[in-house]
Amino acid sequence: MSEGRSNTAGRVLGLDVGSRRIGIAVSDPLGITAQGLETLQRRNKRTDLAALEKVIRDYEVTEIVVGLPLRMSGTEGAQSEKMQLFAEDLRKRFGLPVHLWDERLTSAEANRLLRETDLSIEKRAKAVDRMAAVLILQGWMGSRLPASGFPPSDTESGSGPANE
Numbered sequence: 001m002s003e004g005r006s007n008t009a010g011r012v013l014g015l016d017v018g019s020r021r022i023g024i025a026v027s028d029p030l031g032i033t034a035q036g037l038e039t040l041q042r043r044n045k046r047t048d049l050a051a052l053e054k055v056i057r058d059y060e061v062t063e064i065v066v067g068l069p070l071r072m073s074g075t076e077g078a079q080s081e082k083m084q085l086f087a088e089d090l091r092k093r094f095g096l097p098v099h100l101w102d103e104r105l106t107s108a109e110a111n112r113l114l115r116e117t118d119l120s121i122e123k124r125a126k127a128v129d130r131m132a133a134v135l136i137l138q139g140w141m142g143s144r145l146p147a148s149g150f151p152p153s154d155t156e157s158g159s160g161p162a163n164e
Contacts, residue, residue, distance in 0.1 A: 010062025013055065014137025016103065016129050017066060017086055022048065023129030025137045026059045031144075034137040036130035049093055056094055064090055067103030067136040101140040106132040 012031055016023035022040040027033065040051050055061070066087045069079040087098045110131035114124040 011059045012063045012065060012137060012141065013052075013059070013061045014065045014133045014140070015052075015067065016106065016132040016136055017083060018042075018129060021129045022052075023131070023133035024052075024055060025130065025133035026055070026061065027137060027141060031141050034134045034141065036127075036134045039126065039129045045089070049089070052090070053094070056096070062096060064094070064096055064098045065101050065137055065140045066090070066098060067106060067132065068100040070102055070104050072104065099140060101136050103132070103136050106135040106139075109135055 011029060012027040012034075014025040014027070014034055020042055022042060024037040024040060025034045026037055028035075037055065040048065042048055056064075064087075066083055068083050069077070071077055083100065087100055090096070090098045107128060110128045111124070114127055114131060117124070119127065
């Protein structure tokens with residue numbers, strides 16, 4: 001998809017999609033940090049997309065990042081195919097750019113980070129999907145930052161519709 005930053009200010013939505021839950025994170029308006037939102041308990045496609053539509057509207061989301069579950073070897077499997085179809089559903093429903101981002105080890109990293117907190121095992125289990133969504137979104141945003149660590153301005157080369 002697009003490599004350059006878009007000229008439109010807006011937030012990026014990060015999703016860690018599982019069969020029972022969707023971890024949700026949203027960026028700050030500058031696209032530098034990610035914060036976790038309430039984890040969505042999945043019911044069916046219609047209600048899942050309706051809940052995501054509310055988040056997209058409430059946070060003025062302009063792009064979506066979906067975690068892509070690859071095998072440790074880097075190859076795609078059945079779950080990767082499901083996420084590609086889910087990403088296509090998001091594109092069609094919301095008309096926004098949807099990016100797939102390698103999510104290998106994000107749940108393991110989320111578990112590791114949460115073990116270092118004083119949360120109970122039950123609360124940690126509920127927070128894993130949200131934390132994984134934050135890690136997916138942070139990884140994607142970090143990959144798009146120039147060496148300075150700050151987002152490029154709209155006037156710098158490499159940004160804007162010409163490079164999308």
